[in-house]
Amino acid sequence: xxxxxxxxxxxxxxxxxxxxxxxxxxxxxxxxxxxxxxxxxxxxxxxxxxxxxxxxxxxxxxxxxxxxxxxxxxxxxxxxxxxxxxxxxxxxxxxxxxxxxxxxxxxxxxxxxxxxxxxxxxxxxxxxxxxxxxxxxxxxxxxxxxxxxxxxxxxxxxxxxxxxxxxxxxxxxxxxxxxxxxxxxxxxxxxxxxxxxxxxxxxxxxxxxxxxxxxxxxxxxxxxxxxxxxxxxxxxxxxxxxx
Amino acid sequence: xxxxxxxxxxxxxxxxxxxxxxxxxxxxxxxxxxxxxxxxxxxxxxxxxxxxxxxxxxxxxxxxxxxxxxxxxxxxxxxxxxxxxxxxxxxxxxxxxxxxxxxxxxxxxxxxxxxxxxxxxxxxxxxxxxxxxxxxxxxxxxxxxxxxxxxxxxxxxxxxxxxxxxxxxxxxxxxxxxxxxxxxxxxxxxxxxxxxxxxxxxxxxxxxxxxxxxxxxxxxxxxxxxxxxxxxxxxxxxxxxxxxxxxxxxxxxxxxxxxxxxxxxxxxxxxxxxxxxxxxxxxxxxxxxxxxxxxxxxxxxxxxxxxxxxxxxxxxxxxxxxxxxxxxxxxxxxxxxxxxxxxxxxxxxxxxxxxxxxxxxxxxxxxxxxxxxxxxxxxxxxxxxxxxxxxxxxxxxxxxxxxxxxxxxxxxxxxxxxxxxxxxxxxxxxxxxxxxxxxxxxxxxxxxxxxxxxxxxxxxxxxxxxxxxxxxxxxxxxxxxxxxxxxxxxxxxxxxxxxxxxxxxxxxxxxxxxxxxxxxxxxxxxxxxxxxxxxxxxxxxxxxxxxxxxxxxxxxxxxxxxxxxxxxxxxxxxxxxxx
Numbered sequence: 026x027x028x029x030x031x032x033x034x035x036x037x038x039x040x041x042x043x044x045x046x047x048x049x050x051x052x053x054x055x056x057x058x059x060x061x062x063x064x065x066x067x068x069x070x071x072x073x074x075x076x077x078x079x080x081x082x083x084x085x086x087x088x089x090x091x092x093x094x095x096x097x098x099x100x101x102x103x104x105x106x107x108x109x110x111x112x113x114x115x116x117x118x119x120x121x122x123x124x125x126x127x128x129x130x131x132x133x134x135x136x137x138x139x140x141x142x143x144x145x146x147x148x149x150x151x152x153x154x155x156x157x158x159x160x161x162x163x164x165x166x167x168x169x170x171x172x173x174x175x176x177x178x179x180x181x182x183x184x185x186x187x188x189x190x191x192x193x194x195x196x197x198x199x200x201x202x203x204x205x206x207x208x209x210x211x212x213x214x215x216x217x218x219x220x221x222x223x224x225x226x227x228x229x230x231x232x233x234x235x236x237x238x239x240x241x242x243x244x245x246x247x248x249x250x251x252x253x254x255x256x257x258x259x260x261x262x263x264x265x266x267x268x
Numbered sequence: 269x270x271x272x273x274x275x276x277x278x279x280x281x282x283x284x285x286x287x288x289x290x291x292x293x294x295x296x297x298x299x300x301x302x303x304x305x306x307x308x309x310x311x312x313x314x315x316x317x318x319x320x321x322x323x324x325x326x327x328x329x330x331x332x333x334x335x336x337x338x339x340x341x342x343x344x345x346x347x348x349x350x351x352x353x354x355x356x357x358x359x360x361x362x363x364x365x366x367x368x369x370x371x372x373x374x375x376x377x378x379x380x381x382x383x384x385x386x387x388x389x390x391x392x393x394x395x396x397x398x399x400x401x402x403x404x405x406x407x408x409x410x411x412x413x414x415x416x417x418x419x420x421x422x423x424x425x426x427x428x429x430x431x432x433x434x435x436x437x438x439x440x441x442x443x444x445x446x447x448x449x450x451x452x453x454x455x456x457x458x459x460x461x462x463x464x465x466x467x468x469x470x471x472x473x474x475x476x477x478x479x480x481x482x483x484x485x486x487x488x489x490x491x492x493x494x495x496x497x498x499x500x501x502x503x504x505x506x507x508x509x510x511x512x513x514x515x516x517x518x519x520x521x522x523x524x525x526x527x528x529x530x531x532x533x534x535x536x537x538x539x540x541x542x543x544x545x546x547x548x549x550x551x552x553x554x555x556x557x558x559x560x561x562x563x564x565x566x567x568x569x570x571x572x573x574x575x576x577x578x579x580x581x582x583x584x585x586x587x588x589x590x591x592x593x594x595x596x597x598x599x600x601x602x603x604x605x606x607x608x609x610x611x612x613x614x615x616x617x618x619x620x621x622x623x624x625x626x627x628x629x630x631x632x633x634x635x636x637x638x639x640x641x642x643x644x645x646x647x648x649x650x651x652x653x654x655x656x657x658x659x660x661x662x663x664x665x666x667x668x669x670x671x672x673x674x675x676x677x678x679x680x681x682x683x684x685x686x687x688x689x690x691x692x693x694x695x696x697x698x699x700x701x702x703x704x705x706x707x708x709x710x711x712x713x714x715x716x717x718x719x720x721x722x723x724x725x726x727x728x729x730x731x732x733x734x735x736x737x738x739x740x741x742x743x744x745x746x747x748x749x750x751x752x753x754x755x756x757x758x759x760x761x762x763x764x765x766x767x768x769x770x771x772x773x774x775x776x777x778x779x780x781x782x783x784x785x786x787x788x789x790x791x792x793x794x795x796x797x798x799x800x801x802x803x804x805x806x807x808x809x810x811x812x813x814x815x816x817x818x819x820x821x822x823x824x825x826x827x828x829x830x831x832x833x834x835x836x837x838x839x840x841x842x843x844x845x846x847x
Contacts, residue, residue, distance in 0.1 A: 044345050047376040051398035052302035059309065098398060105377050117378050117514050120479065122446050127406050134402025156446055158479065162378070162396050165403070243479050 043105060050098045057091040058138045065141065088142030092176060095139065099170045103233040106163070118240050119160055125187055126153030128161065132168045132185065140183070143176060151187035157194050159267055163237045164196075170230050171198040171263040178202035178261050193246070196265040197256065204254035205261040213252030234265060243268035287412050289405075290315030292338035297321075297328040297355065298374070299347040303397075307341055307374075310401045314408075325350025325582070332364040339408065340365075342391075344375040350582040353548070357389045358584040367422070370411050374399060417444050421454060428797060429814045430462035430807045449475070456487055463804025465491040482508050482515040489518070493525055494802075501525045516546045523559070532563050543572065550580050550587065557593045570597045588618040592630045599634030607634045622662045625654060625670070632673045641677070648677035655682050661689050663799075664760070668703070675711040683711070688724045693760040695728035732763055735771070744775050748785075755792070765796045766805055773812050781816050789813055 064084055129151055140147050168185065175183045179200030186197045205213075212228055216235045231250065238248030246268040253262040294316050296307045304321050311319055320335070322328035325346050332340075332355075340359075344352040352373055359365050373391035392411040395403060417440050424433035437455035441448050452471055459468035469491050472484040489504035505522035508515055519542035526535035536559040543549075543556050553576040560569035576590035591614035598607035611627045632647035651670065661667055667690050671683035687704050694700045701721060708717020731754045738747035751768035758764050772789035776782055790813065796806055 041345070044376040047397045048300045048303055052300075052306055054398055055306040055309070102396075118512070119378075120449075120481075122449055124446060127410070131400070131402045131406050135400045137402075158449065244477070 043101070046101060047098075050094060050101065054091065054094045054098060057087055057094060061087055061091065061138050061142050084142070088139065091139050091142065092173065095169075095173050099166070099173060100229065102166055103170070103229055106166075107233060107236065118163075120158050120241070121161055122156050122158045123161055124153065125151050125155045125157060128157075128159075128165065129153070129185065129187070131161075131165050132172070135165070135169050136172045139173075139176065144181060145176060145179060146182050147172075148182065148184040149186075150184065152189075155187075155189065157267070158243075159194075159241060160237070163240070164265075164267070167234045167237050167265060168196060168198065170234070171265075174198075174230065174263070175200040175202075175261065178205070180260075182258055184256075184258055192268065194267045196267075198263040199256040199258045200260040200262075201258040202260040204259075205252050210252050210254070213250065216250065234263075238265055238267065241267045287409060288315075289339075289408065290317060292316065293318045293320075293335065295320050295322065295328065295331060295337040295340045295342075297323075297325070297340065297342040297346065297352065299323050299343065299345075303343070307399065310399065310404055311341075313401055314405050324348070325352070325355045328355050329358060332359050333362075336364075336366055337369060339370045339372070341372050341374055344373055351548075353389075354583045356391055360389045361584045368415060370408065370415070372404075372407065372411070414447060414450070417447050417451075418454070421451075424814075425458070427814060428461075428794070428806075428810050430458045431811045432814065434458040434462065449481075453481075453483065456484070460487070460490070461802050462807030463802055464807070465494055480511065482512050482518065485511075486515065486518045486521060489521055489525075493521065493528070498525050498528050502529070514545065516542055516552075519545070520552065520555070523555070527559075532559065536560055536563055536565065536568070540568065543575075547575065548579050550576055550583055550590070553579065554587065554589050554593065557590070557597075561593065561596060566597055566600045569593065570601075573597055586617075588614050588620075588623050588626070591618075592626060595630050595634060596637075599637045602638050604634060604638055604640070607631075622666070625651070625658075625662060626666060628654060629666070629670050629673050632677060636673065636676055645677045645679075648674050648679045652679050652682040655686070660759075661686070664690055664694065664700070668707070672707060675707065680711075683707075684713075684720065687717075688720055691721050691724035692728045692758050695725040695761065696763065701725075728758055728761060728764070731758065732767065735764075735767060739771055739774075744771065744778065747771050748775055752788075759795075760799055762796065762800065765792050765799075766809070769793050769796070769809050769813075773809060773816065776816050777812075781818055786813070786816065 061084070064087070068084075129149060133147060133149065136147065172183060172185070175198055179202040182201045184197070184199045186199070188195055212231055216231050231252075234250045238250050241248040248265065248267040250266075251264050253264060254260070256262045294311055296304050296311075296319065298304050298307065298321075301323070304323070308319050308321065320331055320337070322331055326349055328342065329350070331337075342352045342355055346352060346355070350358070352375075356371055356373070359371075365371065371391040373394050374397060375394060376397050378394070378396060392415070393407050395407060421433045421436045421440070424430075424436060434455050437451045437458065441451045441455075444451075452475055456468045456471040456475075459465070459471065469488060472487045472491075475481055475484045476488075485504060485508050489501045489508070492498075492501035492504060502522065502525045505518045505525060508518040509522065512518075519538050523535040523538040523542070526532075526538060536556070539552065539556040539559050543552055546552065553572045557569045557572035557576060560566075560572060573590050573594040577594060580586035580590055591610050595607040595610040595614070598604070598610065608631070611631055615623055615627050628647060628651045632644050632651060635641075635644035635647055651674065655670075662670075667686045671686040671690075674680075674683035674686070687707065691701060691704055704721060705714075705717055708714055708720070711717075735747055735750045735754060738744075738750055748768075748771050751764065751771055754761075754764050755768055769789050769792045772785050772792070776785055776789075789809075793806060793810055793813065796803070
């Protein structure tokens with residue numbers, strides 16, 4: 026209930042700067058996506074994964090630029106959400122009821138171009154009609170970030186699976202890479218126990234995901250995140266559970 | 269129901285929603301050219317062909333004035349001039365949007381105004397940047413679907429038939445579980461408007477069993493407040509704010525609770541915090557200015573009214589109150605010249621009969637407070653002359669303000685007439701009658717005032733009883749005519765208005781539908797609602813009135829339990845109608 030610290034002028038200045046950065050990143054990401062799609066069409070890629078898309082050396086480089094742009098955009102979103110006010114982690118939370126089909130469609134279409142360019146297949150396994158109440162923008166943000174992360178670790182497959190287990194909804198983002206290094210698994214466990222593990226950028230993503238999970242409360246239960254190795258693809262698994 | 273999709277592209281095809289987005293007209297409003305191109309690209313990809321663009325709020329207003337758009341994608345942050353919220357407000361207030369059109373507000377981040385419903389006019393959805401096609405299409409389809417679900421409810425809401433609208437919510441909840449939370453929220457709002465706080469409470473409590481919704485908790489607080497349980501309401505609002513500092517509505521409610529408890533300083537402090545969190549709301553800055561004036565904090569009042577004028581400049585919600593308030597502040601700072609300039613602006617920019625009266629009162633107060641009693645007296649004389657030439661009277665609060673000033677500057681007859689008018693129209697409001705008596709006491713007219721109050725109350729009661737008597741003895745047409753005349757004399761008397769509407773409705777229930785009586789009854793009820801919204805009897809009468817309207821699609825008769833309704837006499841007792 027105390028007043029906002031810092032000067033209002035500074036706050037307005039920061040807000041407008043962030044607005045500007047977001048615009049630039051949007052344009053950068055959007056332009057890269059459309060260039061990739063055009064190239065794909067020109068080279069007749071996209072008929073299926075596994076075709077040789079590297080006629081043009083710039084294609085994989087652009088794909089990597091898109092990946093980096095996405096990371097920037099994700100990190101900016103997370104920082105904004107966590108430090109909505111200068112130095113105060115608060116964020117307006119807005120739960121809405123959505124069918125999982127709509128949620129997954131939004132996540133998958135956001136990752137589509139990047140995954141195609143990187144020749145990674147996305148498998149989906151979820152009950153599309155199931156309704157769940159959650160903060161849609163936050164959860165989409167967490168899942169897209171987890172998929173982006175998996176792009177770095179995976180060989181050529183990522184799986185997004187959602188299922189309900191005794192009143193909790195479990196989202197799993199799995200890959201067929203080498204799995205998370207032990208330090209990351211520990212970081213996941215530490216975040217789960219409420220320890221801030223902000224040593225690097227992956228720590229930020231994990232911390233943000235954990236904050237988002239905790240914001241979701243229903244009948245006295247809260248959400249959580251954890252990291253595992255194994256699963257059907259025998260790689261790294263990011264797990265988000267929501268009440 | 270688990271479906272496994274394995275796609276190369278990773279994008280499952282969304283359910284076909286039955287909406288053809290290619291035939292619609294689109295408007296993109298953004299000050300950043302790159303974003304406009306990006307959005308245009310996305311819209312083309314979902315099949316759109318008619319796309320217009322605007323790079324500023326002003327340009328958007330011009331286009332909106334020329335053409336009805338089906339979908340508006342508007343950035344919240346538009347640089348200089350109007351912001352997206354102000355464009356939306358003006359478009360809604362000027363009716364430039366048809367009910368079916370979709371307004372999507374785009375913003376770089378979730379702002380307080382955006383998510384917490386701090387603004388009165390809400391867009392259909394907010395989309396956070398960066399926008400992707402999947403998100404855009406999903407949200408467009410969802411908004412369109414929700415509009416279909418709410419169509420009948422919104423129509424009943426506009427007719428103020430709150431009880432029917434609440435029943436429609438129940439029907440839609442059964443059909444569309446995906447919208448259950450929104451429908452329950454709407455239902456609770458409707459029940460509150462219909463004067464059924466206990467039923468609204470049940471809805472909120474059911475929602476809160478599942479999850480902690482700020483608005484539901486604040487809704488319970490509002491009900492407590494309305495029941496006179498100010499302390500409990502206070503604690504609820506404080507709890508909501510502790511849980512979520514951004515839920516602006518709770519601050520406004522908390523301030524209202526503090527006012528009712530007589531803690532004006534604290535109320536002002538709460539409004540000040542709310543205004544810091546959400547500085548761009550004209551009504552909030554105005555309440556803050558008025559609260560600050562009440563506790564004599566001139567500096568804070570000045571700041572609030574200045575802000576009010578600044579944000580009002582681009583907003584359709586610019587109101588005269590900020591000018592009058594600012595003029596008072598200037599008077600307190602002994603800057604009469606600036607005060608008079610503001611009053612001149614108010615009268616120039618806000619044409620309307622009551623603005624002249626209110627400006628004149630403010631002028632008198634400014635002179636009076638700055639110690640220029642000669643000029644204050646002159647304003648009082650002018651105000652008296654204006655009142656003589658005008659039979660209509662403004663709302664109670666303004667009447668009391670005028671009477672107070674007139675007594676202060678030494679005018680006598682006009683304020684007495686004003687106070688009698690107030691008493692006649694509020695003859696059973698004990699709190700207000702006390703306030704009027706105090707004004708008489710202060711003017712050293714205590715005994716005379718008490719007699720005047722008694723006489724005015726008696727006049728109102730007699731008028732009421734005569735109408736009820738005619739009605740009870742079965743002379744319906746005469747009763748209706750009598751009440752019509754009573755309304756002329758007592759235009760704002762709630763009892764008279766309610767009974768008058770009840771008689772018109774009963775008359776039609778017995779003698780058949782009549783368009784003129786229908787329009788008259790509707791006018792009376794809308795006037796009641798503008799005086800004091802949220803009354804149970806209002807909702808019941810509107811429902812009865814709506815049922816009388818011959819519908820072409822003639823639904824099965826809803827059946828009125830008590831077609832004759834109930835009539836209250838002046839004593840407030842229920843009287844059974846004579847059949």
